[in-house]
Amino acid sequence: MRGPRYAEEMFPMKEISEMSASEKSIRQGHISTVHIWWARRPLTSSRAMNYAALIPMPQKVEEIQNKKNFIKKLSKWEKSLDRTILERARKDILDANDGKSPKILDPFAGGGSIPLEAMRLGCETYANDYNPVATLLLKCILEFPQKYQLSNLSTTGLLKQKRSTLSEDIKKWGAWVLEKTKQEIGRFYVENNIGETLVGCIWSRTIPCQNPSCGAIIPLIRQFWLAKNKGKRITLFPILKKKSVDFEIIGDGYKKSIPATFDPDKGTVFHGVVTCVVCGSIVDNETTVALFQNGSSGQRMMAIVTHKKGIQGKRYRVPTDQDNRVFERAIKYLDTKRKDLFDRTGSDPVPDESLPPTGTLGFRVQRYNTKRWGDLFNPRQKLALLTISEKIRNAYQKMMEQGIDPENAKVVLSYLALALDRQADYNSMFCSWVGPGEFIRGTLGRHTVIPMVWDYFELCPWSNATGDWNSALKWIVGVVDHVSEVQSTPVTITQYSATELPYPDNYFDAVFTDPPYYDNVPYSYLSDFFYVWLKRSVGDLYPELFSTSLTPKSKEIVAYSNIEGGFQAAKIFFEDMLKRSFQEISRVLKQNGICYIVYAHKSTPGWETLINSLLDSGLVVTAAWPIDTERKGRMNARETAVLASSIYMIAGKYKKHDIGFYRDIRKDLKTHLNNELDKLWNEGVSGADFLVAAIGSAIEVFGMYEKIIDDEGNVIRADKLLEQIRRIVTDYAVRQVLHNGFASEISQMTRFYLLWRWAYGEAKIQFDDARKLAQSVGVELSHNWNDGFIQKDKEFIRILGPYDRDVKALTDSNELIDILHRVLLLWNSGKGNEVLDVLQQSGLGKNDTFYRIAQAISESLPIESKEKKSLEGFLAGKARISKQIKVESGQRRLFE
Numbered sequence: 001m002r003g004p005r006y007a008e009e010m011f012p013m014k015e016i017s018e019m020s021a022s023e024k025s026i027r028q029g030h031i032s033t034v035h036i037w038w039a040r041r042p043l044t045s046s047r048a049m050n051y052a053a054l055i056p057m058p059q060k061v062e063e064i065q066n067k068k069n070f071i072k073k074l075s076k077w078e079k080s081l082d083r084t085i086l087e088r089a090r091k092d093i094l095d096a097n098d099g100k101s102p103k104i105l106d107p108f109a110g111g112g113s114i115p116l117e118a119m120r121l122g123c124e125t126y127a128n129d130y131n132p133v134a135t136l137l138l139k140c141i142l143e144f145p146q147k148y149q150l151s152n153l154s155t156t157g158l159l160k161q162k163r164s165t166l167s168e169d170i171k172k173w174g175a176w177v178l179e180k181t182k183q184e185i186g187r188f189y190v191e192n193n194i195g196e197t198l199v200g201c202i203w204s205r206t207i208p209c210q211n212p213s214c215g216a217i218i219p220l221i222r223q224f225w226l227a228k229n230k231g232k233r234i235t236l237f238p239i240l241k242k243k244s245v246d247f248e249i250i251g252d253g254y255k256k257s258i259p260a261t262f263d264p265d266k267g268t269v270f271h272g273v274v275t276c277v278v279c280g281s282i283v284d285n286e287t288t289v290a291l292f293q294n295g296s297s298g299q300r301m302m303a304i305v306t307h308k309k310g311i312q313g314k315r316y317r318v319p320t321d322q323d324n325r326v327f328e329r330a331i332k333y334l335d336t337k338r339k340d341l342f343d344r345t346g347s348d349p350v351p352d353e354s355l356p357p358t359g360t361l362g363f364r365v366q367r368y369n370t371k372r373w374g375d376l377f378n379p380r381q382k383l384a385l386l387t388i389s390e391k392i393r394n395a396y397q398k399m400m401e402q403g404i405d406p407e408n409a410k411v412v413l414s415y416l417a418l419a420l421d422r423q424a425d426y427n428s429m430f431c432s433w434v435g436p437g438e439f440i441r442g443t444l445g446r447h448t449v450i451p452m453v454w455d456y457f458e459l460c461p462w463s464n465a466t467g468d469w470n471s472a473l474k475w476i477v478g479v480v481d482h483v484s485e486v487q488s489t490p491v492t493i494t495q496y497s498a499t500e501l502p503y504p505d506n507y508f509d510a511v512f513t514d515p516p517y518y519d520n521v522p523y524s525y526l527s528d529f530f531y532v533w534l535k536r537s538v539g540d541l542y543p544e545l546f547s548t549s550l551t552p553k554s555k556e557i558v559a560y561s562n563i564e565g566g567f568q569a570a571k572i573f574f575e576d577m578l579k580r581s582f583q584e585i586s587r588v589l590k591q592n593g594i595c596y597i598v599y600a601h602k603s604t605p606g607w608e609t610l611i612n613s614l615l616d617s618g619l620v621v622t623a624a625w626p627i628d629t630e631r632k633g634r635m636n637a638r639e640t641a642v643l644a645s646s647i648y649m650i651a652g653k654y655k656k657h658d659i660g661f662y663r664d665i666r667k668d669l670k671t672h673l674n675n676e677l678d679k680l681w682n683e684g685v686s687g688a689d690f691l692v693a694a695i696g697s698a699i700e701v702f703g704m705y706e707k708i709i710d711d712e713g714n715v716i717r718a719d720k721l722l723e724q725i726r727r728i729v730t731d732y733a734v735r736q737v738l739h740n741g742f743a744s745e746i747s748q749m750t751r752f753y754l755l756w757r758w759a760y761g762e763a764k765i766q767f768d769d770a771r772k773l774a775q776s777v778g779v780e781l782s783h784n785w786n787d788g789f790i791q792k793d794k795e796f797i798r799i800l801g802p803y804d805r806d807v808k809a810l811t812d813s814n815e816l817i818d819i820l821h822r823v824l825l826l827w828n829s830g831k832g833n834e835v836l837d838v839l840q841q842s843g844l845g846k847n848d849t850f851y852r853i854a855q856a857i858s859e860s861l862p863i864e865s866k867e868k869k870s871l872e873g874f875l876a877g878k879a880r881i882s883k884q885i886k887v888e889s890g891q892r893r894l895f896e
Contacts, residue, residue, distance in 0.1 A: 006055050006071075008622045011071075017045075019075055020045045029479060035140075035422065036530075037134065039520065039600075041646070045646070046117040047121070049648050050121055051074060074089055081485050089122075097509060104118040107128045107498040108515045109127035112141045127493050128498065140414055142483070142491035180391045184387055192323075199314060201457070201458045204221050206300050208296055219245070220267075226433070237250045249317065302318075305457075334379045337383065351532035360522060362525070363525070364451045385533065422467070426443070428443045430453045431467075432457055506591060514646075523558060559574035578613040579612070585617070597648075599696075626680065628645050649699060654704075657706065660702065661708075662709065669698055677729065727776045729776075739852070764797060805825070810825075824871065845881060854871050855875060857871060
């Protein structure tokens with residue numbers, strides 16, 4: 001049996017967290033810029049954990065610290081190609097593995113972070129994914145640059161052309177594709193002003209006003225800003241006519257300034273509710289949806305965006321009749337070209353595959369009569385994309401004519417197909433123009449959601465702006481250049497379900513992976529956005545990947561919300577599939593091998609399924625490390641809670657104890673967790689991440705048993721274990737937040753309020769998670785919602801702050817939190833005497849617990865919180881309050 005690995009005993013959580021959280025600001029050369037993939041792990045944490053899991057734990061204290069310092073140095077982005085550091089890391093790994101490169105598998109390789117960092121460390125690396133888009137992406141990141149960067153595109157026969165790099169050939173053939181595309185459809189992108197380059201057009205969707213006496217066509221605009229930067233504020237300005245509206249452009253650098261009476265932030269549509277700019281009448285959301293569904297909606301070109309060489313920033317003008325005529329000609333040409341390509345290929349060049357069913361996680365567009373993937377694009381966008389796709393296929397034929405090796409040509413075309421995907425992302429009717437910064441937000445710029453976009457941006461493919469064809473090639477080539485510098489054997493890429501891996505038993509020294517998180521990301525449905533274009537550009541070159549209509553879904557391990565049978569069926573399906581994948585990991589892992597599993601789902605069902613799957617897998621968790629993988633400030637005060645940490649759970653194939661008794665495990669859990677929670681607290685882990693990190697640590701205790709039973713012989717599963725963990729964690733957290741004082745003196749409701757503010761701030765969370773948090777402090781949520789500070793909003797629970805409540809409704813309450821809210825409302829209204837009355841009558845004016853709780857809540861809230869500011873103001877006056885609380889009521893003048 002091997003000795004403990006470094007990652008099982010120690011890990012520089014804080015330092016790696018800081019580097020991982022800042023990594024998303026790194027652009028040039030980072031694999032995130034080659035193509036979108038969702039929930040991709042940071043390279044920093046992947047490299048650090050890969051290394052720490054493959055080396056032994058040193059025996060001496062000095063060596064342990066030296067190794068920690070080396071891990072911090074190794075993990076920096078700027079050191080990712082440092083030969084000296086990498087060679088040292090590789091030697092350490094070889095020494096720990098009897099001089100052989102360890103075999104490493106990632107069965108859920110996705111965006112490629114974990115296998116890339118295993119390859120960088122000199123390991124014999126294998127990457128697998130079920131999704132064909134991910135599989136092609138993995139080839140382009142982990143296989144092709146290693147094989148072809150310095151030896152591609154040699155001709156067949158005796159004569160050889162001078163060898164060129166893969167990067168050079170991507171640029172060469174990318175330029176060829178763009179030139180052929182411009183020659184054919186350039187006439188449909190006309191800029192009237194000499195010397196200016198067309199960036200694109202801002203469009204608004206339209207619906208007819210439902211006021212019979214008006215009948216105007218309403219442009220649906222979320223806001224009117226074109227540019228909103230320091231020293232440059234430009235907006236569209238409506239010019240109202242009797243039954244219509246025109247627009248002009250006003251602001252800095254234009255003839256008219258923005259009137260003080262005009263608010264560009266206030267558009268004509270908000271959450272589907274439309275206000276007619278002509279008559280002021282309102283169209284409700286359901287009517288808006290119905291107008292889209294019955295074909296009454298339309299669209300209108302609102303502004304032309306250009307830039308001029310040598311002049312910083314964008315320029316704007318209103319569309320002309322010529323702009324609209326050019327667009328109409330593009331529509332006619334699309335009809336002709338589409339029919340011609342259909343006749344020649346036997347398939348529609350515009351994606352005619354159906355969008356996911358209405359209600360699919362992350363999709364909001366089907367209600368607005370968007371039914372097929374091709375419906376995401378306007379006619380000129382379709383024309384641009386299908387023409388580029390055709391030219392990519394033509395490039396392959398051109399290469400064959402030049403005698404270029406078919407495999408080498410296939411590799412170059414793979415990258416051009418990724419560039420086409422980037423074009424689709426930046427050129428659909430669900431892109432938007434962002435005034436602050438003057439840039440385009442892509443279709444999938446909101447991570448896992450495709451929401452309705454009322455006013456959208458249409459990009460000129462050769463605009464030399466962010467998102468165009470040249471920009472796409474630049475990002476792709478940057479990644480190829482970087483990855484090709486990682487001198488190692490190319491990764492072996494496979495496409496299988498993680499439940500059916502094509503490897504023998506006990507084959508891998510390590511399995512490092514980041515499995516899907518319950519229903520967190522609808523990978524297959526989102527990747528269909530790219531799949532339909534990849535199939536049309538390089539599908540013939542990869543028949544094994546693109547033979548189906550859309551991405552395969554039957555064996556995908558994600559609990560989608562629309563699965564037949566509803567929530568419970570989805571939970572069972574996900575748990576069973578995840579368990580089978582963990583069993584496969586255990587099967588292919590060597591007896592003395594090591595595994596780590598990354599998990600970051602915030603919901604209780606997600607963790608229940610993970611724990612149950614692990615308990616049944618044969619793997620035993622030996623350590624768990626929370627690593628902050630997200631940038632700060634991701635939790636919107638009025639939106640759902642978002643985790644910052646991912647939990648890296650280290651596991652191996654250890655012999656388990658047969659049976660554990662729940663009464664004993666509860667004691668072990670409390671002892672183990674209190675030790676681990678001290679470490680987490682001292683590392684600065686807090687809020688929702690603290691609870692999740694505790695779950696990871698707790699698995700170390702109950703994961704050692706084949707079965708856990710209570711005194712009556714009932715099998716204890718994850719739900720009961722999580723309940724116990726939550727009680728231990730919440731009790732610890734309340735004591736810490738109150739600085740170990742007065743925790744036993746506060747009521748259950750006050751404890752719940754304090755705990756919520758510490759864990760979730762002012763965000764809302766799913767009902768089930770809120771219910772279980774409430775239960776951990778003895779509060780029955782269903783008895784208290786919509787009565788007091790607990791508000792139920794559909795499937796979410798939100799905790800009301802003082803400004804969400806009516807001071808009169810708080811008059812008769814004796815609950816500490818209600819009294820605090822009442823005091824804050826009176827304090828901010830300048831009613832000092834009433835504040836003193838409340839504090840004196842309640843007996844809280846001289847009660848230190850009251851002020852400690854106010855202080856604890858304030859410390860738990862973000863700086864921008866209105867509640868925090870009120871608490872700080874009130875606490876600043878504590879001394880005056882205490883001094884005057886003894887004075888007779890007729891003599892008190894607190895605010896004088």
